[in-house]
Amino acid sequence: MGVVVGKLAIVGQGLIGSSITRAAFAARAAREVVVTDASAKVRRRVTELGIGEARVVETAADAAAGADLVVICVPVGRIVAVARDIAGALKDGAVVCDVGSVKAEVAAGMRAALPAAVHLVPAHPLAGTEFSGPDAGQANLFSSRWCILTPPERTSAEAVAAARAFWEALGAQVAIMSPLLHDRVLSVTSHLPHLIAFSIFHTALRMEEEFASEVIKFSAGGFRDFTRIASSNPGMWRDIFLSNREPVLETLARFRDDIETFARAIEAGDGERLEALLSTSRLTRRKIIEKEHISLQPAREEALPPLISPYASDD
């Protein structure tokens, strides 16, 4: 791709931040890379790792000074505070991205914190691993992954193009949508699944107590995946649920309706209706796979472990 940014500043060197640092060097996307982290321990570790010979500085403002592109890679709950910290140091025309998984509320806070002459292009790369910290970063983390940009309405086309070029240089596939659509889409594809996984874990724990039996030990298909999701960082998810409150609660209400429809068919013993409901999911899943909606990453998709199904079927 070649150089798409002059001076790149990356605030936060956890999994995503350090992956961006690695990916930017691997792609030679920037002429100069300056990074920082609120934690002195993390800054030391990044220096030790010598990731792509990035220059490590002490504060977000130091990193942002004179940068053409600043990427804020801190948890949702801290993004606006970082925007305030760097506001005075940013040069006119600088582009600022975050990488948070909630957009509307946080973007409004960032926009208010940043000078008018700075371009805000909020970003959400749909990528990650279950690990955290600078050692967990991977240069290819964004490769063939979606990165959703949610620029405010009057953002200059040049700033959006610059942000797009940057994420594409890291290997991501860019989609652009409104912050509200992003938050609604993610409320069903990410936030609700997490809320459910956390909840069902509580359900299983209560049943263990009541039956005085080790329920979870006998995890068959489904639950194992849920418990992996439920082991995600609680502080991070608290912030996500609270920052995306309305879409999450709306999606939850829709989900409640849908599960109610299934429950009514089970309660009525209506096998025909139940099978029709179950078949829709399967057919759609197949359609989705055909359209490669989900399997953007064939290599990783193939590495999925086998589903555990309760018994063989002859069909």
Add this chain to the structure above:
Amino acid sequence: MGVVVGKLAIVGQGLIGSSITRAAFAARAAREVVVTDASAKVRRRVTELGIGEARVVETAADAAAGADLVVICVPVGRIVAVARDIAGALKDGAVVCDVGSVKAEVAAGMRAALPAAVHLVPAHPLAGTEFSGPDAGQANLFSSRWCILTPPERTSAEAVAAARAFWEALGAQVAIMSPLLHDRVLSVTSHLPHLIAFSIFHTALRMEEEFASEVIKFSAGGFRDFTRIASSNPGMWRDIFLSNREPVLETLARFRDDIETFARAIEAGDGERLEALLSTSRLTRRKIIEKEHISLQPAREEALPPLISPYASDD
């Protein structure tokens, strides 16, 4: 282990049935193995495959005649019918297992269908893959997997010991519990997760229509796992939900309460309460991993793909 069964009959040669055939030969668990399947196509395929030189016969009654152990490996909805088919052919003292994922209702139906001189030891091996049919069978499918036995109260200890020895010969770890406890445990560790996965798929589809946007395409952490679950066989899951109706509906009611607790904390913007709720899941998950409740199979567990988390955290 050596021979633990004289004549073994396996009715149904789908994924589970053909895996049992393969595993029994690999372990030399039986002196003689006779198999059958309702589908002529499957019977032909098993003959072609020559799995462990099993003798392939036309009917379940032919297979069961004179057998010391009969394992019924057909979907939940057909188990009782097979028990009726073989009832007249079974010798006194024969042991009969099924492999269905619902026990109470089906076991009662089987018990009523079988002669009093035949021992019933219902079984549920917690093993499977997303594939079906005789080609999908694996000799090591049950290796280090739980197999739950739910013998009716007055079952002879010898019959239970014989069934246990057989499943252990296939590599499984045997647990014994009441049919009702089994059905309640599985309602939370398997049936509810499937019901949720099917439901959330409908939720996402409705949102795609309403927003005229490709919602599912942007699957982040969580949803991808759900869509895999939701691609399970609809007819099979119809039978499971209907056969285990009361436990499934009871567990669903508990789950509704738990998700309501989370929703109230989000609605109230109560970050402290929310984080406490989220932390319980994580701590318990850690405890469970330490106790090796879930990771009975380290090799497969390691093969799990990375979780997708929305951004890095510094902790």
